[in-house]
Amino acid sequence: MPPRQSTMIRAAALYSKAEIPWHDEPDGTHQICVAGRPDDSDYLYTLVPQCRSPEEPGRFAGMFSLKPYGDSTPDSVSSVTGTLAGELMIDTYDLGALVDTMADVLREFHGDLKPPWDSVPGNFNHHDRAALDRFHRNMPHLAAKFDHYFKFSNLLDEFNSPAGPIVLFNVDMEVRLDALKKYPLLYDFYRKVVPAVVAKSDILDPHGNYWMREAFDHGHIHFTIMIRNGLLTPFNAAMQPAGDSVAIGEITRGSYRTLASGQITSLAMNFGLANIGFTTDYRRDADTCTFVNRMNAIPQLVAPPGVHQVMDLVAGDFLRVLATGDGGLSSKLSSRMLPNGTYDFSGGFTAQLDYSPTLELLARIGDAIAKEHNDKVRAEERAFGEELFDAFVADYNEARPAIVALDSDKNNRREKSK
Template sequence: QTIRPRLLRFRLFRIAIATSSAAIIIMICAIASYAASSPPKPASAPTTANSGFATDSRTLFAPIVCLAPPGPARASRAIAIFDRQLAFQRKLSFHPKLGPSLQKVVDQMPPRQSTMIRTAALYSKPEIPWHHQPDGTHQICVSGQPDDADYLYTLVQNWRSPEEPSRFAGLFGLKPSGDSTPGNVSSVTGTLGGELMMDTYGLGALVDTMADVLSEFHGDLKPPWDSVPGNFNHHDRAALDRFHRNMPHLAAKFDHYFKFNNLLDEFNSPAGPIVLFNVDMEVRLDALKKYPLLYDFYRKVVPAVVAKSDILDPHGNYWMREAFDHGHIRFTIMIRNGLLTPFNAAMQPAGDSVALGEITRGSYRTLASGQITSLAMNFGLANIGFTTDYRRDADACTFVNRMNAVPQLVAPPGVHQVMDLVAGDFLRVLATGDGGLNSKLSSRMLPNGTYDFSGGFTAQLNYSPTLELLARIGDAIAKEHNDKVRAEERAFGEELFDAFVADYNDARPAIAALDSDKNNLREKSK
């Protein structure tokens, strides 16, 4: 029962952030610290009066130009690309639809929050129309494609890579582990993967766009400078004023749903101005009443939940910190001269800044934890750690993640021992069995200029009768509200998405004008 609130909390936060200018930064930080393992190239000389930061006169939508390859009319081409992406994204994110045969399969599956726990039992469930492979794997294959305003998923017999833009192929497979027998499948290796063809852009262009977005995050870059993090002052007001000027529709939504206690802090240094994008915001609970289930979640769960996630370099310095702490949504990165910069626990610079678009390989670590307080006792997981390797060349971009430690149970003494007996072996096998939990996300450009995205994860999953019993109890509580919760999540997300699109449409002339601005700059340089 506690799994669902944490997922819902992160989904609410990330849907909100993903449709704002702040939003792209979350994805940046998920890829940024690969630079720690490969020396960065020298940053290019600042081109604005703001020491590498974008000028106030530039539209906040200017970074989307990086989505198009360099060349004539780049801004106009980027607008066309972004238009296609937005139209596709609306269908994919907010209007999914299941074909009748696939719906029957979903009806036989446990709720999504307990699928991993019950995969070994699912393997032998005859009601599921498994496609049997020669090596003993049971699999379900799915295809997806746009269907008017929706995105339709259907059940298919075999996996087939997509051959047209906006088409999807997915697979869910379970293979008995080595110590299982035909009559007793006690452990399986689970695989969940998908492939998507797009005619917009690849991960590499997204990295370049996000790198440019970094230069947009600043206040006024003027004294009096901050002396300590966390003070709301003229730097924060300048940033919010620019947000309201450039994105009035989205800013209005944020004003309605969120209260900002802090947005950013600006410090002076010999190496140039430093912006600590240091968000502390709270959900305005009453604003969520139009979404009753989300409102009920926040009203009940906010006082009890603490969840944290950090991205670190090999030296233990931070590239990003994210937390949900008793109702406070926090997010922190550091930017110097428009470039991502590592920082220490005291929120001071701790290394060279990084030009993200120039990095071709590296790695970073992610460390997360989450706990909920019930009856004055804390329960949860800590030390949820992953190592990610990043590779990029002219045609492809890849992230490979692997769990690097066994998650630790958080519970009071006495209760901890019982929980460890129930779940300890499941977690140990998840982290270490059959190579441990690992995932991959990549994109590559095809000869015809489209992009093939592929991703998925594999993990060994042990059968645990006690965990399955607990999962069934949780399912009975959650099942009644699952469809309604997802519908409200999508409705909330589309509300913010609509505001973002309205601002983007208003900014089209300013984006298109970047073509002539760059031509003028080239003439002046001659």
């Protein structure tokens, strides 16, 4: 298998590679199945001949398959339907519990909720300091890591309104470059590449208002949501409330749109993708919680005139097929409660992937460049993530007795109300 970065681009060419230990299905599908299980303090993945759902908590099942599409035949594959999916059984919580946790966390996103109120977004003042002080009190280990790796120019803004104080969780932060020197490859990448990158992603409601905005702008990390009375609130481009607040833990069905773009500046020219759009349908009941996503637009290439035509020739058809072929790129994430009280998590994506000789050649070149450092980069990414996660776990373990007590009180109140 090629490095993870180019699997989608090279999918049609991978179908015929005999060195990959494919399992052949009767309909021509080539498939790889993986099983995962805890192995002392590690987690062990192994190839298995057939894909089977997990039967014990902590077990995982994964599948990657390619099926010839349209006029393709096993001997001449010009397009495939690619599917990557996984299933995990756990005995602790489901997706619904994660949604409920996020609803509870939103209530803690505030400063001191006292005047003088902000008049415009983006001013670092007593509201921000109050929020950071609480972060340090409640999660000292994770806060220390954030202090070490990030610099905050703004955290939140608080405004007064007739319907109650409005909290604009309006993050503007940067990575402290010197702090990354312990990870040489990440440091080098961030120092050379990141200052040229701009990426944006918005979550919008059916009326075109924002639920969330996030961006990476030449090293500045931005994240914006609006909260009123502890509830998520839609807002417009002027960062003003634009609808009723919503208790996300009580929603049983709904839809939202995601729109993203990204570009990099090189030699004073911009290259990238825009109009990367998805529609998400959300459903939840007592036993299941499901997110279904589908690409709803053809991504647009960003490039200077002249170069744009060449890029469209190379990648345009691949993107058009990705967005519209066989129903378009789709993904699903769901959880369901099993009869034994455990939870089954499943997720994956399916898309039609065309064969593009030029794209494959470029992917091969990129793979060759990345191969030398790929394992080292992954090791540094993992180590950095572990630093933050271990700090979070340390804070959680210290707070766990109080959390268990609060949860017990909440359950007691529910039982009394029945």
